[in-house]
Amino acid sequence: MTNWGxxxxxxxxxxxxxxxxRAAETGIYDIRGWGAKRPLPHFDDLLFLxxxxxxxxLEGYRERCGTDVILxxxxxxxxxxxxxxxTIAGMSFGALSGPAKEALGRGASEAGTSTTTGDGxxxxxxxxxxxxxxxxxxPSRYGMNPDDLRKADAIEIxxxxxxxxGGGGMLLGQxxxxxxxxxRTLPEGIDQRSACRHPDWTGPDDLTIKIxxxxxxxxxxxxxxxxxxxxxxxxxxKLAVHAGADVVVVDGMQGGTAATQEVFIEHVGIPTLxxxxxxxxxxxxxxxxxxxxxxxxxxxxxxIRNGADVAKALALGADAVAIGTAALIALGDNHPRYQAxxxxxxxxxxFYDDFQDGRDPSGISTQDPELxxxxxxxxxxxxxxxxxxxxxxxxxxxxxxxxxAHVTHLEPxxxxxxxxxxxxxxxxxxxxxxxxxxxxxxxxx
Amino acid sequence: xxxxxQFDLATTGLREVNAAxxxxxxxxxxxxxxxxxxxxxxxxxxxxxQVTVNGHVGYYAAGMNxxxxxxxxxxxxxxxxxxxxxxxxxxxxxxxxxAGATAHGGLLIIExxxxxxxxxxxxxxxxxxxxxxxxxxxxxxxxxxxxxxxDAGEALGDSIYEARLYVRGAVSSLGADCxxxxxxxxxxxxxxxxxxxxxxSDDTAEYSRYGSARNLYHFHVDNAxxx
Numbered sequence: 190m191t192n193w194g195x196x197x198x199x200x201x202x203x204x205x206x207x208x209x210x211r212a213a214e215t216g217i218y219d220i221r222g223w224g225a226k227r228p229l230p231h232f233d234d235l236l237f238l239x240x241x242x243x244x245x246x247l248e249g250y251r252e253r254c255g256t257d258v259i260l261x262x263x264x265x266x267x268x269x270x271x272x273x274x275x276t277i278a279g280m281s282f283g284a285l286s287g288p289a290k291e292a293l294g295r296g297a298s299e300a301g302t303s304t305t306t307g308d309g310x311x312x313x314x315x316x317x318x319x320x321x322x323x324x325x326x327x328p329s330r331y332g333m334n335p336d337d338l339r340k341a342d343a344i345e346i347x348x349x350x351x352x353x354x355g356g357g358g359m360l361l362g363q364x365x366x367x368x369x370x371x372x373r374t375l376p377e378g379i380d381q382r383s384a385c386r387h388p389d390w391t392g393p394d395d396l397t398i399k400i401x402x403x404x405x406x407x408x409x410x411x412x413x414x415x416x417x418x419x420x421x422x423x424x425x426x427k428l429a430v431h432a433g434a435d436v437v438v439v440d441g442m443q444g445g446t447a448a449t450q451e452v453f454i455e456h457v458g459i460p461t462l463x464x465x466x467x468x469x470x471x472x473x474x475x476x477x478x479x480x481x482x483x484x485x486x487x488x489x490x491x492x493i494r495n496g497a498d499v500a501k502a503l504a505l506g507a508d509a510v511a512i513g514t515a516a517l518i519a520l521g522d523n524h525p526r527y528q529a530x531x532x533x534x535x536x537x538x539x540f541y542d543d544f545q546d547g548r549d550p551s552g553i554s555t556q557d558p559e560l561x562x563x564x565x566x567x568x569x570x571x572x573x574x575x576x577x578x579x580x581x582x583x584x585x586x587x588x589x590x591x592x593x594a595h596v597t598h599l600e601p602x603x604x605x606x607x608x609x610x611x612x613x614x615x616x617x618x619x620x621x622x623x624x625x626x627x628x629x630x631x632x633x634x
Numbered sequence: 635x636x637x638x639x640q641f642d643l644a645t646t647g648l649r650e651v652n653a654a655x656x657x658x659x660x661x662x663x664x665x666x667x668x669x670x671x672x673x674x675x676x677x678x679x680x681x682x683x684q685v686t687v688n689g690h691v692g693y694y695a696a697g698m699n700x701x702x703x704x705x706x707x708x709x710x711x712x713x714x715x716x717x718x719x720x721x722x723x724x725x726x727x728x729x730x731x732x733a734g735a736t737a738h739g740g741l742l743i744i745e746x747x748x749x750x751x752x753x754x755x756x757x758x759x760x761x762x763x764x765x766x767x768x769x770x771x772x773x774x775x776x777x778x779x780x781x782x783x784x785d786a787g788e789a790l791g792d793s794i795y796e797a798r799l800y801v802r803g804a805v806s807s808l809g810a811d812c813x814x815x816x817x818x819x820x821x822x823x824x825x826x827x828x829x830x831x832x833x834x835s836d837d838t839a840e841y842s843r844y845g846s847a848r849n850l851y852h853f854h855v856d857n858a859x860x861x
Contacts, residue, residue, distance in 0.1 A: 334717070373776075380851065389751075390713070408653060
């Protein structure tokens with residue numbers, strides 16, 4: 190029976206006490222997967238103003254509400270034309286099993302969108318099942334080769350990710366199977382570090398030359414994305430565009446990772462909600478936001494869970510979103526059917542985030558052949574496609590209610606915030622007021 | 635005998651030159667004159683052609699090369715031969731930083747000096763430097779061989795994996811987990827082979843071998859001070 194006289198410290202709560210005890214016992218920081226778990230201002234703090242007297246809604250199930258998006262059309266001969274504005278974020282083979290990568294390709298292709306490689310190179314399963322595959326160009330250059338570059342539909346130069354802006358990566362030895370090691374040109378079973386900086390360029394001027402190199406190698410066929418973790422987003426986006434990016438990907442701190450220090454995940458970077466308006470402002474000032482054939486598109490990731498989140502990101506100015514954690518959950522990650530096995534490894538369904546340790550009962554974030562064999566890529570792909578369709582239909586539902594014939598016609602004017610923090614970050618008024626904190630005349634960034 | 639195709643980068647755009655080198659089934663020899671420091675010259679070539687560049691080039695010359703023999707008669711900027719997969723790239727002058735970065739295969743020869751981070755994150759390429767190399771060279775070098783006929787700067791081979799380094803001259807300092815190793819007969823043999831491939835015939839007894847102590851292959855808190 191609960192003793193009502195017990196009071197938990199808000200400062201030293203159970204998580205904080207456990208972390209101190211764990212640190213004292215092991216002498217090493219905690220590494221885990223997932224993204225920031227702390228409460229943050231997020232899309233839940235925004236609401237749409239549906240149409241009524243002053244706006245006409247569109248009829249659900251009758252009037253068309255478009256969802257397609259063109260990415261990377263300002264320089265590339267072959268821009269991506271996706272059916273839906275929800276893409277699959279970069280996740281590596283190594284972090285994920287081969288069948289899981291295949292399922293991401295299957296699901297994305299079935300729903301008419303793109304998927305993305307990750308650190309460690311392109312697998313034939315993934316290429317074969319992905320109609321549109323974005324090939325990441327990372328600091329480690331693990332598995333990077335010009336043949337795969339030419340096979341890609343777009344190239345994403347990764348400067349960082351929301352879970353760890355400024356940080357490299359670590360794939361722990363237990364996930365370094367013979368195949369993973371071979372693709373990365375490293376010995377089997379050792380801890381693999383992924384560099385935090387590119388080895389042959391620093392700064393935006395160098396990046397301009399690097400982007401041109403990749404264009405020259407691929408004969409100007411493919412869109413070049415630049416991905417940044419959300420920090421100084423306004424400046425980073427401006428510099429990325431100046432360097433020649435066709436698409437900028439901004440990943441907020443809720444964006445997931447396969448393995449990073451807990452302290453990094455929770456304390457570096459800014460929330461997705463705060464990053465989007467900064468990115469949009471940068472694009473607008475450069476005249477490339479929603480600018481047709483001369484435009485630079487914005488993809489936002491980090492904490493997208495449902496169609497409302499998609500709609501809110503688009504309303505704030507994103508051209509598309511990317512999902513990673515949600516895609517893994519759709520595949521079957523953290524499913525209650527594995528509860529007993531999660532408990533055996535000290536976790537629980539809904540809480541499992543040890544993507545780094547390779548013991549994932551769902552067979553998704555593992556290289557253990559027995560665990561990986563549990564996962565059916567066809568079934569996983571179908572689940573992902575279902576989920577992507579739901580996200581899209583939900584976003585359309587909201588867009589129609591706001592009177593929009595295309596989901597990207599949503600705009601900040603359709604939104605209000607329910608907290609002052611969200612109003613300030615998203616730069617939309619607090620509900621029922623015209624007040625946007627920090628946006629009074631003369632306010633800076 | 636295959637025809638020689640001549641380009642003058644003073645009058646011909648880089649796109650046209652690289653597109654010609656990328657044509658399906660391309661063969662023969664190409665000469666590129668007056669590069670005037672242009673970036674991305676002869677990148678992404680994927681054919682057994684001979685390319686001669688007469689003059690200095692900027693960044694990433696011969697980047698991601700496959701099969702081609704590319705000679706740069708001059709100096710090369712940052713990242714010459716970066717991520718090359720095969721073939722031979724020769725620089726008759728000096729190379730700037732990150733020469734041969736992340737390269738997976740082939741042979742990169744720099745007759746002069748190479749600046750900082752030569753062979754950074756190399757993944758199987760062989761690099762022979764006629765002169766000296768700068769600091770942080772072979773940083774996180776994974777595989778392949780780096781031969782230096784001169785001296786090496788500070789922190790050689792920092793966080794090195796399985797690449798093998800041969801240096802004839804002085805090494806300013808070794809990076810984390812990089813140690814001097816014995817030259818066994820097989821090392822003398824492979825070094826002689828590499829030198830010969832690059833056109834040199836040094837006495838391999840003058841060289842020392844460096845490689846990974848493999849102490850940092852598994853992260854452990856006791857090694858935290860080494861990083």
